[in-house]
Amino acid sequence: MRADRRVFAYLCRGMREVSISQLWGRSLDLLKVNLPLFVILLVSLPSIIVILICIIVILIFHFIPIYLDILVPIVLLAYILLMPVLVRAGYLVARQGQPSFGEVFRDLSSLLKIFVYELTLLLICILLLNILGVAGFIILFLSFFGWAAPYCVLSGRAGILSAIGQSSSLTWRNFSKVFVALLSFIGLLILGLLLLRLGLLVKVPILTLGGVLLCGLWLLVVGPMAFVFWPLLYLALTGEEGAPHS
Numbered sequence: 001m002r003a004d005r006r007v008f009a010y011l012c013r014g015m016r017e018v019s020i021s022q023l024w025g026r027s028l029d030l031l032k033v034n035l036p037l038f039v040i041l042l043v044s045l046p047s048i049i050v051i052l053i054c055i056i057v058i059l060i061f062h063f064i065p066i067y068l069d070i071l072v073p074i075v076l077l078a079y080i081l082l083m084p085v086l087v088r089a090g091y092l093v094a095r096q097g098q099p100s101f102g103e104v105f106r107d108l109s110s111l112l113k114i115f116v117y118e119l120t121l122l123l124i125c126i127l128l129l130n131i132l133g134v135a136g137f138i139i140l141f142l143s144f145f146g147w148a149a150p151y152c153v154l155s156g157r158a159g160i161l162s163a164i165g166q167s168s169s170l171t172w173r174n175f176s177k178v179f180v181a182l183l184s185f186i187g188l189l190i191l192g193l194l195l196l197r198l199g200l201l202v203k204v205p206i207l208t209l210g211g212v213l214l215c216g217l218w219l220l221v222v223g224p225m226a227f228v229f230w231p232l233l234y235l236a237l238t239g240e241e242g243a244p245h246s
Contacts, residue, residue: 020177020184023236027229031221034093037101038224041086049078080122084114084150090227091154094235107154114150117160121146144182145171151234174237181233185226192219 031038053074085104088111092099105111121142145168152163171178 020181020233023181023229023232024184024225026232027225030093030097030228031224033098034089034228037089037093037099037104038227040101041082041089041104042220042224045082045085049081050074053077080118081115083118084111086227087114087150088154090224091151091231093228094231110154113153113160117149117153117163144178147171147178147182147230148234148237151231154231155238170234170237177237178233181229185229188222189219192222 057074088107089099089104092103096103124142146164148167148170149160149163152158152166153160157163158166
């Protein structure tokens with residue numbers, strides 16, 4: 001046990017010096033190990049939630065929500081409800097390496113705090129969009145300085161309000177690294193969209209379909225990786241214990 005703690009301590013001292021590309025590499029390695037967990041959280045559970053919401057809609061309003069303008073909000077609602085679980089799953093993967101499915105749902109208090117934080121942020125952005133029409137900029141700004149707030153909560157360092165302050169302070173102290181991390185994430189998303197764009201430009205149905213599928217597969221990989229990447233960055237900047245990297 002002491003030997004394991006010494007290994008963890010050594011890893012944590014080295015985490016501060018790790019590069020952004022190395023963090024993405026670690027994210028991919030950890031994603032491979034935890035692929036079944038993220039498949040359940042990103043595909044199976046949302047599908048179950050969407051079906052349950054549709055059943056509720058049918059029972060209350062007596063119609064089947066088959067139109068896109070009804071189904072899209074239902075799917076978004078399912079992922080909003082699951083967002084705290086995905087954040088906690090990524091944090092546990094980054095910290096432990098391979099958590100069990102039950103561990104993800106074990107700390108209901110932390111999940112509730114993260115849900116309140118995410119919901120508050122969403123409501124602020126919606127309010128600002130309706131009043132000022134600048135929600136896009138506000139989302140980017142708040143996400144940049146508040147990215148670590150959920151991990152401050154999960155680590156037990158702070159409550160919701162103090163976590164936002166700790167996240168802002170951590171970001172200011174490590175501004176360049178966090179900014180490069182954000183740019184790398186945006187770049188990976190843009191690369192996926194470029195695959196889609198190239199498929200649409202070709203005007204050949206089979207190649208267009210290939211572009212759409214490649215874009216979808218790319219985003220299905222980058223999305224789960226991001227849930228692991230950001231807590232890895234948090235652990236690197238705070239020096240907390242993280243999952244060993246082979």
